[in-house]
Every structure is written in structure tokens, then in C-alpha cells.
Amino acid sequence: MLLAGLVVHAYGIEGPAFLRLFMLAAAGFAVSMFLRAAWRLPFFALLSLAAVFLVFSPADGAWLIACGVVLIGTCHLPLPLWARVALLLAIGGLLAASRAGAIAAPWSSVVWPILGSMFMFRLAIYAKSLATEPRQGRIWAALGYFFMFPNLVFPLFPVIDYQTFRRSHFDKDSAVIYQQGLLWIARGIVHLLLYRLVYQRVVNDAADVEALGDLAQWMLGTFLLYLRVSGMFHLIVGMLHLFGFRLPETHKLYYLSRNFTELWRRINIYWKDFMMSFVFYPVYFRVKKLRPAMAIGIATAAVFATTWALHSYQWFWLRGGFPVTPQDILFWGLLGGLVIVGAIRELRPGPKRLRGAARWSLTEGLRTSGTFLLFCFLWSLWSAESVGQWIWTLGAAINVDAKGALLIGAAIVLLTWLGGRSRDALSSARPVLRTVLPLAALLVLAIPSVVGLLPAPVADKVAALHTTGLNVRDAELQHRGYYEQLDVRARLATQDLDQPGARRDEWQDLPSTGVLRLRDDFLERDLLPARSVVWNGNAFSTNRWGMRDRDYELEKAPGTLRIALLGPSHVMGNGVGDGETFEALVEDRLNREHALPGIGRYEVLNFGVDGYCLTQQVRMLEERVFDFAPDVVIMTTYHANRAMSRVFLYKTIWRGVGIPHEEVLQLVRSAGIEDVGRDGLPVPFEPWRRAARWVGVNVRMPGAEIEGRIHGIVDEVSDAAIARFARVARERGVKPLVVALDAVVERETRELPNQEALRAAGLPVVNLLGIYPEERRAALRVASWDDHPNAEGHRLIADRLYPGLAAFIDKEFAAE
Amino acid sequence: MNDIRSVLRAYILENLLPGEDPSNLTDDTELKESGILDSMSTLKLVTYLEEQFAIEFAAADLEPANLSSIAALQRLVQSKL
Structure with missing residues (x-):
């Protein structure tokens, strides 16, 4: 337990709230071990209730417990069953209305996922179990069951059966139960760290898939992200074992299933059992007069239809939305079909053995690798x-490359080798070794001097185990304002489901403040003039010209050197107050410290706008900046520009906005996306669309294909923006300068983006990439989920930008 | 009772664990957790027991606790007789 605690601390597993809870679990475990048997269940219930206040504020904690007590109490009212069910439904309806925002709740939004998670399924299981439940210890069992403390940091929680919860409590030797719990805690930690490795270093973006290798990486990566769920569930059930609940395993070698029916039984076993009890058996017994195959087919189909519906129901309580998408229907439909086929095949007589076959079997191995690869394919859907994006992405398979052949070949060989072995052989090592060895190894790898001895690629992978933030892809998505899509992308493996104490749910985006204006032209967005709001706790004001800056006259005063600064959100100053931006700090310092003959005053005008890519910066320059007669104009280049450009081009093309930059228009034409159509059925691939039109169907290019085609030209569009920036600035007699500056992202590369274009345009660059020291990044960010620099970050940028800018001014203007 | 137990043991050894050493299967062997009884084999066993003892099961009878071991199954069948 101590070893596990050290690893949790060293790697920051599941955040500070989990560490607090883990320490509470360790202390509770130590006390529980020495308690009399009769006191252990009440102790667990009281510990769980106390833990509520470790995670939530007193008010939120009290509301959570009060709500829970009302719901549990309703189950016990001395009323007929139908009346109690009706009452529960009425209370559930009220809560659902409040969750949907129709009725104001007296608690903060962070309570909802936990309240929903505790009661959305368990209440039905509990109500069903009441008839057969022993009365002794009922109150403590109910409180412990609903408020079990790991649920406070894991909203995504296994559906634990109430009878099993009660029946399994210290039903075997306590030492055996504790040992099993520690083994699963260790396994959970390993799964969660492997998940980090996959999330940070393996999984790629569907939009970046160009060949079979990328496609294989995407499919393998997305399925491997499921490690997060199995890791959390192992950790949860492991911790419950420490308090005597000998619950069954939640996941069992699911990557090595030999068919889909076996996979369904091995992956999220608790959900399968829940569905068996509530759907499969009841439906089967209703239709069992039919032929067995028919009855099983109907019951299994009912299970998958219910699973699909309940996933959306679960999402509603955890997230507040109710997603129903075609890919959901297709995925559950196809998986259900495959499981039905497997189940009907199993009706044939067939042996099972307590101990698996000792000899390696090629057939079993090939079945394992085939099931894995087919499930990867389905999971990617x-x-x-x-669905359009999925089909378009699959199209990359025709570009067979060495990486693809190697990845798929390696997966087949590895899975065939592992899958052909006996399942017992795979877990034959002693439990103590399986617990201690991985934890000890992880602890050693947490020592910096040890990591320093490793080769660079291995050290990079070890660094990924420590990385808790968003990966590069999702960080870019956050920048381009698509953060909310993480719900869709990461599904149940999402990064931030586990932060009930965080304020991310209440984090405002800029459009919701009314300061940002979305436009129907090539600029796409700008800031409204003369606005003053409070945005995420900071004063955010625009001047009469729509700059996030102090006020300036349009006419430049004599003796003034005017610098126009273009850029995206971190230039505009997301997350800092008025006057705290690096632009304001540099302006003040220039005026204070950089006196030059003939220059009485410096003015730095902030034209930064949230979400701007290089093309939009150039457009802003042409539309507005030259009116202010600047002497210097600065473009900000950064690594997320590529993602920003993709979104900008997508919006421009989808909306059919006129493209005034001839060079961009040529590129769009060359990619075949000048006119993609906005009506009709989305059909991927031009030959398919031609065929559809030939038979009279109105079709258009699907969004995923537009994105894929944009992917092919996006770098050239950025290069074109750089060339245009240099040209138009010089034509107007303005000195162009480029600043390379990222937000406070992890894994920032120091390599300058679009280097060739910058060199070709002869643009001077002040390179500020890599200025955030790794150990200070957390302190320089606005929040853990928002990697814009905070006020301290802006001061650091200003300190580093000033010398470069001053040198540029000296070079360009001192002689004049 | 012994008759029910023998029928259960014989069925499991013959249909679900052919070739297994009978001494490995005890009254307390975990049938669900060890994977001997899954959804399909449960249905086959239930159908067999219904025919053998002229009883009828309901969906509610197939709770995990009732299927956990031969002893638990024995009690379930006994309660139906």
C-alpha cells in the first residue's frame, strides 16, 4: 500500500483529489484491519461519508448526502411498490430537469457527475434487491453502497451489484482479499500509466491520417485508450477490496479475447452482468418458447439496444448532454450482431476447462489477433x-507503406503469440511479485537521475508517463475552440471526467462574453469595439477600434514609433487582465528604457484576436492595421497555427466565403474544394459522388473529406500567408518582423514552423519557442485545462521579447 | 439433496468440463468467476435442470448469488421442488 501510494504521488495519478482519497483509503485500511467484524461495514460507510467533505465544499457535500438519503429513503417508504417507483421516477425527473438546466440547483455543477454516477444505475439495482436483502446492517450497507468513497473521484464507475457487494464482504480470509485488492491497485496504476503513454505518444489525429501506417496507428491508439477505463476500474475495485468487499474482476485480458462474445464477457464485466440481470434473462424468459437461437438472438439484441441507450443516459448525468450519433447506432448494432452470431454458435456443445490448455495453439492465437484487429476497426468507428470522417479516413488504407505493414504485422505476431497461450500461463506469477515488481519498477523510473541514464527515446516515453495535461492534438483543439469535442473524441476515456473539484465546467469561452464577433467574410472573427466584461475572473476591455488594448488615436503623433502586433489568443491575452498582456508590458518598458533620438514615444497596438491563424493575421493587417500607419508590424507564428489554419479554411470553404487572397484561392482550387456544396447527401470520394449524381441523387462532399483535402494544402496556405505578409508590409513601407511564440504547451518543439517560407521572405524572427521551463510550466499556465500563459507567463514573455524587439528597433530605426 | 448435487456435478463435468479431474470441482468451486458458467452455459444448464426436475425458473432466479457454486445451485433447485 505504501509502495502504491508512493507511485500515485510520484506520477500524479488521477490528480491531487485522488491522492487525498488514496491516503484516506490507506489510513482507513489500517484502522479497518483491527476493527471487530461487526464494525467494519459501519466504518466503511462513515469513512465514505467523511470523504465527501474531503472532495467537496461543506455545502456541496451536504447537498450530495441529503439528495442521496432522500433517494435511498424513498426506496424504504411503507408504500406499495408501484407508489415507491412512481415517487422515485418523479424525483428522478426533477433532478433530470435540473441537470438539463431547466431548474436551478442549489449545489454547484461539480456535484452533478458524482450524484448521477452514484445513483443512476445503483438505485435500480438496490430497489430490485430489497425484497431478498437481509435486514441486519441494512442502513450501513446502503450508505456504503451508494456513497462508496472511490466514486468521489471516479464518476465513471463500475456498475456494482448490491447483492454481491453485501454477500462478498469478508466472505473469505481477509489476507487473501487484501492481497487481491493490492494486486488490482497495482494493475490499475499500470493501466493508467500505459494509457498516458498511448494518449501522449501513440494516438494520432484522424485528420492527419494519410497512409496505412497512420491509419493503423489511429485505430490501435484509439482502442488502447480504453486502458484508462480498465485502469480506473481496477483501482476502484482494488481499493474496495481493502475494506473487505471481495468483488469480482472488472476486466479480464480483454485485448486477448478469441471472439466477440468472449470480448463482451471480458471487457467491463460488471456492465455485462448488469445487462444479463436486467435485460438478457428477463427478455429470454419471455421469449424462450421460441427456438433457442431465436430467443437468444432477441435477448442479445435487446441487451445491445439498451446498452446503446444507457450510454447516452450515462452521458447525460455525467456531462449534461444526450449524444445520439449515427456512429453510436452503427457501432452497437454491428457489435451486437457479432455477439449474437457468437452466442448462437456457442449453443453447440463445447468443452470448458478449469485450467486452460497448456500447449500453445496457432488457431487460438489467430482467432485472438483477428478479434483484436476487427474490434480496433469497429472501435475506430x-x-x-x-461516419463520413471514418469512411474518409479508411480511404488512406490504399496508400500502403512500410510503417503500416510493420505495425499490423507486429500486432498480429504479438497477439497470435499471446493469444495462443493458456490464459493461466499469462497470469501464473505469484500475486506478490505481480504487485510489487511493477510498482517498484515505476518508482525507480520516477527518479530523475535514473531517467537521465536512459537513451533519449526511452526517456521521452518515461516523461510521457508523468504528463498529465492534454496531448499535442487535443491542446491544438482547445486552441481552435473545439475543446468541447473532446467529449466525443475521447468518449469514456476522457481526460477530465475525474476532476470534480475543477472549475472547467464553469470556464467561459470568449464568444459567450459577447466581445467576439463572428463575421461572414475572410477575417471570420474580430473583437467588438468599446466592450468591457469580466472573463473568467479577469477584466477584459476593448478600445474604440476593437483592440484588446488601451486607447490610441488613429493619427500617429509626431515622434511616435508605432508597432502593430498581430497574433492569436495568447497575444490577445486569454486568461489575464487588462494591462497584464506582454504587449502592454513591452510597450511600457520601451517607453521607460529605450530612448532613441527622434523617437519620443513607443506605441504597441495589440491586434491579437482569439483563434487567429497566419492568414487571418495578414487579412487583419490589410483591412485595419495600415490605417494606423505603423512603423513595424509583427506577425506571431506558433505550432498550433497549423490546426488553426485548418479550422479557418474549413469554415471559409464550408460557408462559401469569397477568398480575396489569390494564392490561397489557387491552393483551394488545386485541392478540389473551391465549391463543396452545402446541401445534399454527404458522400465520400469523388467517383462515388459522380456515380450518385448520375443516378439523380443530390450529394455533397462530407466534412471529413473537406478536412482531409485541407490537410494536403494547409502548410502551403501558411507559407503563402508569410510571403504575403512580407510583401504587403514592405509595399507600405512598414518593417515586418515575426515573433515565434507558443502558449504554455507540453512537448513544445523549438523547431521554427514554416522555416523555409520565413527564410524565402527574408523575414527577421525573434524566436521565443521553448521559453517556458518545464518545471515552471504549471505555474505559468492559466489553469491545468487552459494552457494560455497567465500574468506571470506574460511577464516572462515580455522579458524575453524586449531585448529582441529593442535590437530590431535599433537596427532598423537608430540610423534614421 | 444429494441427488440434485450429483446431477449438477455430472452435468458440469460432462458438458462444461469434459476431461477435467472431478476432484478439481468441489461444491464451493466458483462457477461464474472461474468462467465455467457464462450466459450461454447458464441457459443450457437451466434448461437441463428444468427438464430433469420438472421445475421452472424465472429470470430473477438467475442472480449471481444463485449461480456462484454447486452448493448455491443446489439450494436454488431445492427451493423450486
Whole structure:
């Protein structure tokens, strides 16, 4: 337990709230071990109730417990069953209305996922179990069952059966139960760290898939992200074992299933059992007069239809939305079909053995690898943003490359080897070794001097185990304002489901403040003039010209050196107050410290706008900046520009906005996306669309294909923006300068983006990439979920930008 | 009772664990957790027991606790007789 605690601390597993809870579990475990048997269940219930206040504020904690007590109490009212069910439904309806925002709740939004998670399924299981439940210890059992403390940091929680929860409590030797619990805690930690490795270093973006290798990486990566769920569930059930609940395993070698029916039984076993009890058996017994195959087919189909519906129901309580997408229907439909086929095949007589075959079997191995690869294929459908995106992404398979052949070949060989072995052989090592060895190894890898001895690629992978933030892809998505889509992308493996104490749910985006204006032209967005709001706790004001800046006259005063600064959100100053932006700090310092003959005053005008890519910066320059007669104009280049450009081009093309930049228009034409159509059925691939039109169907290019085609030209569009920036600035007699500056992202590369274009345009660059020291990044960010620099971050940028800018001014203007 | 137990043991050894050493299967062997009884084999066993003892099961009878071991199954069948 101590070893596990050290690893949790060293790697920051599941955040600070989990560490607090883990320490509470360790202390509770130590006390529980020495308690009399009769006191252990009440102790667990009281510990769980106390833990509520460790995670929530006193008011929120009290509301959570009060709500729970009302719901549990309703189950015990001395009324007929139908009346109690009606009452529960009425209370559930009220809560659902409040969750949907129709009725104001007296508690903060962070309570909802936990309240929903505790009661959305368990209440039905509990109500069903009441008839057969022993009365002794009922109150403590109920409180412990609903408020079990791991649920406070894991909203995504296994559906634990109430009878099993009660029946299994210290039903075997306590030492055996504790040992099993520690083994699963260790396994859970390993799964969660492997998940980090996959999330940070393996999984790629569907939009970046160009060949078979990328496609294989995307499919493998998205399925491997499921490690997060199995890791959390192992950790949860492991911790419950420490308090004597000998619950069954939640996941069992699911990546090594030999068919889909076996996979369904091995992956999220608790859900399968819940569905068996509530859907499969009741439906089967209703239709069992039919032929067995027919009855099983109907019952299994009912299970998958219910699973599909309940996933959306679960999402509603955890997230507040109710997603129903075509890929959901297709995924559950196809998986259900495959499981039905497997179940009907199993009706044939067939042996089972307590101990698996000792000899390696090629057939079993091939069945395992085939099931894995086919499930990867299906899982990628579920993970895709749309069916259109999925089909378009699959199209990359025709570009066979060495990486693809190697990845698929390696997966087949590894899975065939592992899958052909006996399942017992795979877990034959002693439990103590399986618990201690991985934890000890992880602890050693947490020592910086040890990591320093490793080769760079291995050290990079070890660094990924420590990385808790968003990966590069999702960080870019956050920048381009698509953060909310993480719900769709990461599904149940999402990164931030586990932060009930965080304020991310209440985090405002800029459009919701009324300061940002979305436009129907090539600029796409700008800031409204003369606005003053409070945005995420900071004063945010625009001047009469729509700059996030102090006021300036349009006419430049004599003796003034005017610098126009273009850029995206971190230039505009997301997350800092008025006057705290690096632009304001540099302006003040220039005026204070950089006196030059003939220059009486410096003015730095902030034209930064949230979400701007390079093309929009150039457009802003042409539309507005030259009116202010600047002497210097600065473009901000950064690594997320590529993602921003993709979104900008997508919006421009989808809306049919006129493209005034001839060079961009040529590129769009060359990609075949000048006119993509906005009506009609989305059909991927031009030959398919031609065929559809030939038979009279109105079709259009699907969004995923537009994105894929944009992917092919996006770098050239950025290069074109750089060339245009240099040209138009010089034509107007303005000195162009480029600043390379990222937000406070992890894994920032120091390599300058679009280097060739910058060199070709002869643009001077002040390179500020890599200025955030790794150990200070957390302190320089606005929040853990928002990697814009905070006020301290802006001061650091200003300190580093000033010398470069001053040198540029000296070079360009001192002689004049 | 012994008759029910023998029928259960014989069925499991013959249909679900052919070739297994009978001494490995005890009254307390975990049938669900060890994977001997899954959804399909449960249905086959239930159908067999219904025919053998002229009883009828309901969906509610197939709770995990009732299927956990031969002893638990024995009690379930006994309650139906």
C-alpha cells in the first residue's frame, strides 16, 4: 500500500483529489484491519461519508448526502411498490430537469457527475434487491453502497451489484482479499500509466491520417485508450477490496479475447452482468418458447439496444448532454450482431476447462489477433467524429507503406503469440511479485537521475508517463475552440471526467462574453469595439477600434514609433487582465528604457484576436492595421497555427466565403474544394459522388473529406500567408518582423514552423519557442485545462521579447 | 439433496468440463468467476435442470448469488421442488 501510494504521488495519478482519497483509503485500511467484524461495514460507510467533505465544499457535500438519503429513503417508504417507483421516477425527473438546466440547483455543477454516477444505475439495482436483502446492517450497507468513497473521484464507475457487494464482504480470509485488492491497485496504476503513454505518444489525429501506417496507428491508439477505463476500474475495485468487499474482476485480458462474445464477457464485466440481470434473462424468459437461437438472438439484441441507450443516459448525468450519433447506432448494432452470431454458435456443445490448455495453439492465437484487429476497426468507428470522417479516413488504407505493414504485422505476431497461450500461463506469477515488481519498477523510473541514464527515446516515453495535461492534438483543439469535442473524441476515456473539484465546467469561452464577433467574410472573427466584461475572473476591455488594448488615436503623433502586433489568443491575452498582456508590458518598458533620438514615444497596438491563424493575421493587417500607419508590424507564428489554419479554411470553404487572397484561392482550387456544396447527401470520394449524381441523387462532399483535402494544402496556405505578409508590409513601407511564440504547451518543439517560407521572405524572427521551463510550466499556465500563459507567463514573455524587439528597433530605426 | 448435487456435478463435468479431474470441482468451486458458467452455459444448464426436475425458473432466479457454486445451485433447485 505504501509502495502504491508512493507511485500515485510520484506520477500524479488521477490528480491531487485522488491522492487525498488514496491516503484516506490507506489510513482507513489500517484502522479497518483491527476493527471487530461487526464494525467494519459501519466504518466503511462513515469513512465514505467523511470523504465527501474531503472532495467537496461543506455545502456541496451536504447537498450530495441529503439528495442521496432522500433517494435511498424513498426506496424504504411503507408504500406499495408501484407508489415507491412512481415517487422515485418523479424525483428522478426533477433532478433530470435540473441537470438539463431547466431548474436551478442549489449545489454547484461539480456535484452533478458524482450524484448521477452514484445513483443512476445503483438505485435500480438496490430497489430490485430489497425484497431478498437481509435486514441486519441494512442502513450501513446502503450508505456504503451508494456513497462508496472511490466514486468521489471516479464518476465513471463500475456498475456494482448490491447483492454481491453485501454477500462478498469478508466472505473469505481477509489476507487473501487484501492481497487481491493490492494486486488490482497495482494493475490499475499500470493501466493508467500505459494509457498516458498511448494518449501522449501513440494516438494520432484522424485528420492527419494519410497512409496505412497512420491509419493503423489511429485505430490501435484509439482502442488502447480504453486502458484508462480498465485502469480506473481496477483501482476502484482494488481499493474496495481493502475494506473487505471481495468483488469480482472488472476486466479480464480483454485485448486477448478469441471472439466477440468472449470480448463482451471480458471487457467491463460488471456492465455485462448488469445487462444479463436486467435485460438478457428477463427478455429470454419471455421469449424462450421460441427456438433457442431465436430467443437468444432477441435477448442479445435487446441487451445491445439498451446498452446503446444507457450510454447516452450515462452521458447525460455525467456531462449534461444526450449524444445520439449515427456512429453510436452503427457501432452497437454491428457489435451486437457479432455477439449474437457468437452466442448462437456457442449453443453447440463445447468443452470448458478449469485450467486452460497448456500447449500453445496457432488457431487460438489467430482467432485472438483477428478479434483484436476487427474490434480496433469497429472501435475506430465509435471514436470517429462522424461516419463520413471514418469512411474518409479508411480511404488512406490504399496508400500502403512500410510503417503500416510493420505495425499490423507486429500486432498480429504479438497477439497470435499471446493469444495462443493458456490464459493461466499469462497470469501464473505469484500475486506478490505481480504487485510489487511493477510498482517498484515505476518508482525507480520516477527518479530523475535514473531517467537521465536512459537513451533519449526511452526517456521521452518515461516523461510521457508523468504528463498529465492534454496531448499535442487535443491542446491544438482547445486552441481552435473545439475543446468541447473532446467529449466525443475521447468518449469514456476522457481526460477530465475525474476532476470534480475543477472549475472547467464553469470556464467561459470568449464568444459567450459577447466581445467576439463572428463575421461572414475572410477575417471570420474580430473583437467588438468599446466592450468591457469580466472573463473568467479577469477584466477584459476593448478600445474604440476593437483592440484588446488601451486607447490610441488613429493619427500617429509626431515622434511616435508605432508597432502593430498581430497574433492569436495568447497575444490577445486569454486568461489575464487588462494591462497584464506582454504587449502592454513591452510597450511600457520601451517607453521607460529605450530612448532613441527622434523617437519620443513607443506605441504597441495589440491586434491579437482569439483563434487567429497566419492568414487571418495578414487579412487583419490589410483591412485595419495600415490605417494606423505603423512603423513595424509583427506577425506571431506558433505550432498550433497549423490546426488553426485548418479550422479557418474549413469554415471559409464550408460557408462559401469569397477568398480575396489569390494564392490561397489557387491552393483551394488545386485541392478540389473551391465549391463543396452545402446541401445534399454527404458522400465520400469523388467517383462515388459522380456515380450518385448520375443516378439523380443530390450529394455533397462530407466534412471529413473537406478536412482531409485541407490537410494536403494547409502548410502551403501558411507559407503563402508569410510571403504575403512580407510583401504587403514592405509595399507600405512598414518593417515586418515575426515573433515565434507558443502558449504554455507540453512537448513544445523549438523547431521554427514554416522555416523555409520565413527564410524565402527574408523575414527577421525573434524566436521565443521553448521559453517556458518545464518545471515552471504549471505555474505559468492559466489553469491545468487552459494552457494560455497567465500574468506571470506574460511577464516572462515580455522579458524575453524586449531585448529582441529593442535590437530590431535599433537596427532598423537608430540610423534614421 | 444429494441427488440434485450429483446431477449438477455430472452435468458440469460432462458438458462444461469434459476431461477435467472431478476432484478439481468441489461444491464451493466458483462457477461464474472461474468462467465455467457464462450466459450461454447458464441457459443450457437451466434448461437441463428444468427438464430433469420438472421445475421452472424465472429470470430473477438467475442472480449471481444463485449461480456462484454447486452448493448455491443446489439450494436454488431445492427451493423450486
